Amino acid sequence: MLRHEFQPGRLVAGACLIVAGVLYAGDAGGLWDTPWFVIIPLVLGGHCLAGAVGVLAKGIRGRRGRNRSLSGQTRPQAPV
Numbered sequence: 001m002l003r004h005e006f007q008p009g010r011l012v013a014g015a016c017l018i019v020a021g022v023l024y025a026g027d028a029g030g031l032w033d034t035p036w037f038v039i040i041p042l043v044l045g046g047h048c049l050a051g052a053v054g055v056l057a058k059g060i061r062g063r064r065g066r067n068r069s070l071s072g073q074t075r076p077q078a079p080v
Contacts, residue, residue: 007054007057008053008054008057009050009051009053009054009055009057010050010054012046012049012050012053013046013047013050015046016042016043016045016046016047016049016050017043017046019042019046020039020042020043020046023038023039023042024039
């Protein structure tokens with residue numbers, strides 16, 4: 001049983017921030033040289049992509065929920 005719903009936008013945002021962290025950790029460790037300005041397009045692009053994925057997921061979820069309610073299927077109610 002899931003404790004919360006899956007949110008793919010947050011997954012994409014987290015992955016982009018992890019990549020940014022790995023790039024700077026490699027730079028700090030002396031494995032490679034990362035210019036300071038690389039983080040700006042990486043984080044901004046990742047957040048824009050995450051927003052697009054979130055909007056797309058919300059649209060798909062909304063459409064599925066609307067179709068279920070229109071077809072007459074209802075969720076079982078928990079006893080009070």
